[in-house]
Amino acid sequence: MLQKTQDLERGVPEETVNAGTASRGTMFSFLSPAVITLAVIGIAPLVFAIWTSMRDYNLTRLQRTPFVGLENYATVLTDSVFWDAMGRTFLLLILALPVQIAAGLGIALILHRPGLTFLKTIARLSLVIPMATTYAVVGLLGQIMFNLKYGVVNQLLGFVGIAPVNWLGHPTNAFAAIVFWDVWQWTPFCALVLLAGLTTVPGEIEEAARLETKSWWTVLRYVQLPFLIPGLTAVLILRTADTLKQFDMVFTMTRGGPGSSTELISLLIQRVGFRAFDQGLASAQAMILLVITIVLSRLYIRFFYREV
Amino acid sequence: MSMKSTIKGLMGGAALALALSPVTAFAWSLEEAAEPYAGTTVDVVFLLRPGYEAAKKMLPEFEEKTGIKVNVTDMPYENALGEQVRDFVAGGDFDIALVDLVWIGNFAENEWIVPAEKFINDPALADPDLDLDDFFPLVLDAFGSWGGTLYGLPFDNYSGLLFYNSCMLEEAGFDGPPQTWTELKDEYGPALTKDGKYAFALQSKRNETQSADSFARVLWPFGGSFLDDEFRSNLMSEESQAGLKFRQDLMQYMPEGIVAYDHAEAVNALAQGDVAMITEWSSFYSTLKNPDTSTIGDCLAVAPEPEGPAGRKPALGGFSLAVASQADENEQAAAWLFIQWITSKENAAEYLELGGVPARQSVYEMEGVAEKYDFVPALVESWQEGVPEFRPRFAEWPEITEIVQEWGTKMMLGEVSTEEGAKEIGDRMEAVLEEAGYYDGEKPLVQ
Numbered sequence: 001m002l003q004k005t006q007d008l009e010r011g012v013p014e015e016t017v018n019a020g021t022a023s024r025g026t027m028f029s030f031l032s033p034a035v036i037t038l039a040v041i042g043i044a045p046l047v048f049a050i051w052t053s054m055r056d057y058n059l060t061r062l063q064r065t066p067f068v069g070l071e072n073y074a075t076v077l078t079d080s081v082f083w084d085a086m087g088r089t090f091l092l093l094i095l096a097l098p099v100q101i102a103a104g105l106g107i108a109l110i111l112h113r114p115g116l117t118f119l120k121t122i123a124r125l126s127l128v129i130p131m132a133t134t135y136a137v138v139g140l141l142g143q144i145m146f147n148l149k150y151g152v153v154n155q156l157l158g159f160v161g162i163a164p165v166n167w168l169g170h171p172t173n174a175f176a177a178i179v180f181w182d183v184w185q186w187t188p189f190c191a192l193v194l195l196a197g198l199t200t201v202p203g204e205i206e207e208a209a210r211l212e213t214k215s216w217w218t219v220l221r222y223v224q225l226p227f228l229i230p231g232l233t234a235v236l237i238l239r240t241a242d243t244l245k246q247f248d249m250v251f252t253m254t255r256g257g258p259g260s261s262t263e264l265i266s267l268l269i270q271r272v273g274f275r276a277f278d279q280g281l282a283s284a285q286a287m288i289l290l291v292i293t294i295v296l297s298r299l300y301i302r303f304f305y306r307e308v
Numbered sequence: 309m310s311m312k313s314t315i316k317g318l319m320g321g322a323a324l325a326l327a328l329s330p331v332t333a334f335a336w337s338l339e340e341a342a343e344p345y346a347g348t349t350v351d352v353v354f355l356l357r358p359g360y361e362a363a364k365k366m367l368p369e370f371e372e373k374t375g376i377k378v379n380v381t382d383m384p385y386e387n388a389l390g391e392q393v394r395d396f397v398a399g400g401d402f403d404i405a406l407v408d409l410v411w412i413g414n415f416a417e418n419e420w421i422v423p424a425e426k427f428i429n430d431p432a433l434a435d436p437d438l439d440l441d442d443f444f445p446l447v448l449d450a451f452g453s454w455g456g457t458l459y460g461l462p463f464d465n466y467s468g469l470l471f472y473n474s475c476m477l478e479e480a481g482f483d484g485p486p487q488t489w490t491e492l493k494d495e496y497g498p499a500l501t502k503d504g505k506y507a508f509a510l511q512s513k514r515n516e517t518q519s520a521d522s523f524a525r526v527l528w529p530f531g532g533s534f535l536d537d538e539f540r541s542n543l544m545s546e547e548s549q550a551g552l553k554f555r556q557d558l559m560q561y562m563p564e565g566i567v568a569y570d571h572a573e574a575v576n577a578l579a580q581g582d583v584a585m586i587t588e589w590s591s592f593y594s595t596l597k598n599p600d601t602s603t604i605g606d607c608l609a610v611a612p613e614p615e616g617p618a619g620r621k622p623a624l625g626g627f628s629l630a631v632a633s634q635a636d637e638n639e640q641a642a643a644w645l646f647i648q649w650i651t652s653k654e655n656a657a658e659y660l661e662l663g664g665v666p667a668r669q670s671v672y673e674m675e676g677v678a679e680k681y682d683f684v685p686a687l688v689e690s691w692q693e694g695v696p697e698f699r700p701r702f703a704e705w706p707e708i709t710e711i712v713q714e715w716g717t718k719m720m721l722g723e724v725s726t727e728e729g730a731k732e733i734g735d736r737m738e739a740v741l742e743e744a745g746y747y748d749g750e751k752p753l754v755q
Binding site: 056059060061062063081148149166168169170171174254255256257258259260271272274275276277278 | 389390393394397414418513514515563564565566567568569582703706707710714717718720721723743744
């Protein structure tokens with residue numbers, strides 16, 4: 001009633017208001033495809049995964065899938081292999097994300113400066129290329145480029161007198177290679193998001209700030225950064241989620257090896273679920289990963305987004 | 309019932325069925341047998357390997373003769389098990405199962421494949437010239453049968469062989485390949501590892517290659533094994549440890565990063581003259597011989613794998629083709645006709661010529677074959693001395709191989725000692741076997 005009164009006060013014709021409130025059926029019919037699709041491709045598999053995670057559910061022993069309660073969860077939580085994989089995943093995040101944000105911010109600030117319009121357009125377009133490259137292809141390229149004997153990376157190092165590095169056959173080097181590749185692929189994403197954030201800074205405020213100080217850091221810290229916080233939060237959430245489910249690139253490049261040195265959590269889940277066929281255990285691992293992702297996202301929003 | 313007696317029984321049954329049938333042996337023809345199934349399509353998985361390319365070249369002839377369409381799905385080895393398991397669980401399209409010898413227990417126990425006797429005893433479908441006795445007995449037993457029942461016919465057949473660069477060996481003063489693993493390490497290793505070249509490459513990537521080509525390869529010749537008679541881990545035994553320690557020692561004569569080497573890398577290392585010797589599957593002969601893919605040309609030579617203290621016991625691997633249970637009756641019949649045809653005595657020579665490795669004894673006895681294909685004498689010798697359970701073939705192998713791959717690689721990287729790694733594998737392997745019911749008598753101790 002209050003809404004209707006307000007609408008009438010604003011001069012909205014009564015017919016329109018009626019049409020808006022009376023067409024629940026229309027609203028449902030517009031919403032239902034999305035809701036049904038989400039239910040089918042999102043909710044139903046999730047419920048099935050929860051159900052599977054509480055069973056001894058192995059694809060090669062489907063005659064026998066007894067209910068085991070939380071046993072799979074207990075196995076996962078006490079399994080050093082799971083926590084090692086989780087540790088490697090977070091290590092990748094901790095090593096790659098700050099570099100991506102710092103480099104992305106640097107690129108964004110350069111592109112935000114006035115002048116050189118044509119070159120900046122070219123640069124912006126070029127930034128899309130790594131992101132647009134299929135993850136699996138990036139991994140395959142990495143496999144070739146980091147090849148000990150024939151790879152272009154070692155060839156380039158050779159030009160400056162550095163001996164060939166055994167990138168993919170050495171645990172630490174292989175991990176460094178996937179960090180490098182992740183930074184290469186996702187720095188442009190950070191740059192574009194932060195560039196978009198910089199364009200939201202009102203021109204007159206930025207101009208006034210520059211008249212007040214010559215320090216670029218002061219302008220960045222007190223004028224531009226507040227406008228970048230929403231973008232940074234989005235970057236943090238998206239990149240964290242992406243890293244936690246990072247699979248294609250690493251799978252095609254190292255398959256988690258050598259040893260377990262690049263076996264991230266998603267590769268472990270795939271290995272358990274689709275190579276050892278223990279879908280029950282793999283589902284439990286996936287559910288725990290989901291909970292960790294949700295908790296991290298909430299933390300990001302709580303500690304970063306609130307400052308805006 | 310033993311495998312041999314089962315196969316003999318099947319052969320007797322087939323002969324009797326043919327004798328009693330109004331369709332006499334000489335009257336049987338593929339064209340007539342296939343007539344009721346013309347227009348049927350059968351789906352099968354093929355790998356990206358030379359034997360499958362050979363079979364694909366032969367397919368048009370089969371399709372023309374029978375009117376049966378063979379729909380091939382190509383995929384790398386690593387995907388083949390998962391794809392097929394998902395297809396069989398979901399009641400999908402595959403009418404023919406491509407069965408690695410370590411998958412046969414899994415496929416048979418889940419009843420995803422049909423015992424071959426159904427077709428062998430059907431005179432309308434059984435080729436009178438099928439001649440199961442012509443297959444190498446070890447290969448037919450290991451690749452095609454489980455629990456005394458024959459399911460598949462050997463199709464893509466491997467034995468581990470020693471491929472070597474005879475020119476490099478001659479230059480280093482050797483007039484032949486090493487006869488024993490110890491000789492390979494102690495004499496050939498130091499002499500051939502120099503100037504950026506290495507004596508040996510043992511492909512050890514963390515996938516089935518680590519389990520089959522690397523880990524198991526050093527267990528058996530030294531007298532070790534995965535399991536003892538009670539199905540408990542045998543990896544802590546003196547013999548198994550000797551083999552695993554030998555591998556650690558041998559690594560000093562292998563290229564850096566050998567744990568990242570899969571088949572392609574090992575074959576390429578020999579093909580480019582970077583290493584002097586590799587132990588690889590017989591099926592890679594055509595790749596190494598082909599001047600488009602190999603630079604060593606006439607320097608390529610082949611020998612059986614070296615012997616260990618317990619004998620040669622070379623790596624054994626390969627695939628059979630079996631009829632999938634999920635196929636309908638017509639598809640099953642059409643599938644059998646294809647399997648029988650592609651693995652037949654009649655086609656073995658052509659299959660060999662096109663780059664495949666048939667398991668028919670008769671083809672290797674043909675005049676000129678041993679001279680034309682350098683690998684034949686070594687292969688025939690290896691198939692006399694192989695171990696069917698080189699890798700256990702039970703349904704639990706997919707879980708166990710993952711454990712072996714992980715800890716086997718950690719051993720090679722020096723992250724754990726051979727004792728620590730063997731203990732981890734043993735404990736985890738026994739846990740899998742216990743859960744499967746081997747220790748409470750629920751399942752027979754068959755591997």
